[in-house]
Amino acid sequence: MxxxxxxxxxxxxxxxxxxxxxxxxxxxxxxxxxxxxxxxxxxxxxxxxxxxxxxxxxxxxxxxxxxxxxxxxxRDEYLENRGRSEHGASAYLASQSASYTTIEDAFAEPSNTALAAQLRDMWGGWNDVANNPQLTAPRSALIQQSATVVNQLNGAHEGLARQWSQNRTQMDTYVDEINTAAGSIAQLNESIIHANATGLTVNELEDRRDLLAMRLAELTGASAAKRENGGMDVFIGGATLVTGSVTRKVEFTGAARLEDQNADPVALRWKDTGGATSPGGTLGAMTDTMSIIIPGLSASLDGIAKKLADSVNALHANGFSTDGTTGLDFFGGDSAATIKVLVTDPDKVAVSAVSGTRDNSVADAIADIGDAAGGPDRQYQEMIGQLGVQSQGSARRAEIQSVVTEQVDAAREAQSxxxxxxxxxxxxxxxxxxxxxxxxxxxxxxxxxxxxxxxxxxxx
Known part of the structure; x- marks a missing residue:
């Protein structure tokens, strides 16, 4: 009883x-x-x-x-894993879309002051020279218009190189954040494992750890898995970043400027082994931007500059100026960064095919380059068109992914x-x-x- x-x-x-x-x-x-x-x-x-x-x-x-x-x-672990996955994908697409937007701003197309309009003005200048070969003013105006085109090409390359350098600097900051977050998760793992062994409540510690894991997912597309003892393992590209209280460090290596990218590609690597990893999230998008998108556009821009210089020089070098000079290249350089106008004297502009005459065939032929099927204008239009399509597609995918991520977050919020x-x-x-x-x-x-x-x- x-x-x-x-x-x-x-x-x-x-x-x-x-x-x-x-x-x-x-x-x-x-x-x-x-x-x-x-x-x-x-x-x-x-x-x-x-x-x-x-x-x-x-x-x-x-x-x-x-x-x-x-x-x-x-807290639902399935929803948390899903949330990390969706946040990583959303961060990747958002960063990629932002990069495309910045690149489009560098070209500023369509615009009356952008490269396409300046090319049209330059070809119009050659037409004016062909129509008035005896006048100095059209030739002076042509030289100035050509210099404007060259400045646009130089500026476009500088804009791409500047964005590349900014991404390179930002990557070092992100790498420090990743290593710091990984170290914090390892410390929390140790505390949680010991607390679980003694029967203490560790809910707040797990909240802090999950918050750090979510940040790593946004930065690198990292995934996570819990152990029976309460610890959490974190993975980047399938390789372990954190296991228990042990952590590995990552580093970002490679070229320090755009011009060296092809010779020394940038990559996120494990500091202990030097092996490359394949991040997602923000770092994955920035790595793709630095190793694929910007170098590809820079190469296309170099091709346009070279096409412009070669096509004009091929005709100009065989022509005669009003003072009888021949064999002069109008443009120098073979890339968007190095192209320049070599002819600064209006009397050195080649106009005629025959010395001592006012034949305008050379100037007229150069003016026709602007309408040529394989000319620099068409190449530039194709490049800008592809850039616009890629940018629009990236923006749409980012919007769709953002909606999916918000839905998952709503489910997580309803649960926790x-x-x-x-x-x-x-x-x-x-x-x-x-x-x-x-x-x-x-x-x-x-x-x-x-x-x-x-x-x-x-x-x-």
Missing amino acids: ASSFGGINTALTSLYAQRRGLDVTGQNIANANTEGYTRQRVEMQSQVGSISPAMYAKTDGLGTGVAVSDVQRL GVNLDEEMTNLLTYQRGYEAASRVLTTIDSMLDQLINRTGLVGR
Whole structure:
């Protein structure tokens, strides 16, 4: 049979349990707007008496109160893994779309001041020279218009090189952030594993670790997997970055400027082995931009500059200027970075095919280059057209992925986010439970007072 004092313990365990529920609810409310916080729930379990009594012992089978068996962290690991995957993909596409936008801004097409318009003005200048070969003014204007085209080509190359260099600098910053985050996860792993071994609650530590893992997913497309002891392993491109309390470091190596990219390609590598890894996320997009997109556009721009110089020089060198000079190249250089106008004297501009005449056939032939099927203008139009298509496609994919990511985040928030209305309900529930347990304790105290201090006084 249970003791008369057993009810005190039962009421006391209820007080402890309800108070723990109030504490956890208060923690949820306090962190309702804390990034990465996961709501928690108290798991209570009824306590029972001995189920293997001694031979002559007797029990009424009643329970002995309640105990808090666990403070559960309400987070779905499947949704978390899905969230990391979707955030990595979204970061990759967003970074790639931003790169395309910056590149388009460098070319500024279509515009009255962009390269396509300046090329048209230059070919128009050659037409003016052909129509008035005896005049100096059209030739002077042509030289100035050609210099403007050259400046546009130089500026476009400088814009691509500048963006490449900015990405290169930013990559070093991101690599430092990755190594720091990996070290923090390793430290948290060690703390969580030790705490789990001693039965302590580690929910807040796991929240911090998940937040860092999500950041790594955005930066590198990293994936994560939990171990039975509570530790977390993090992977980049299938290779381990963090396992338990051990971490590896990464570094970004390769060319320091765009011109050296082909000879020394940039790559994210493991610092311990030197092996390359294949990141996703922001770093993956930036690596692709630096190793594929910008070098490809730079090569196309160099081809356009070389085509312009070769096609004009081939005709100009065989022509004669008004002072009888021949054999002069109009443009120098063979790339967008090095192209320049060599002819600065209007009297050195080749116009005629025959010396000493005012034949305009050379100037007229050069003017026709602008409409040639394989001319520099067509090449430039094709390059800008492909750039526009790629940029538009990247922007659309980024928008679609953003919607998918928001949907996954909404599902994650529904599972792990704090709902203040729900917490207020829990607050009232635990408050009433605490008050009721207090009332039980008061009632038992009154009963025991009657039993101990008043029993046997009747009739004295």
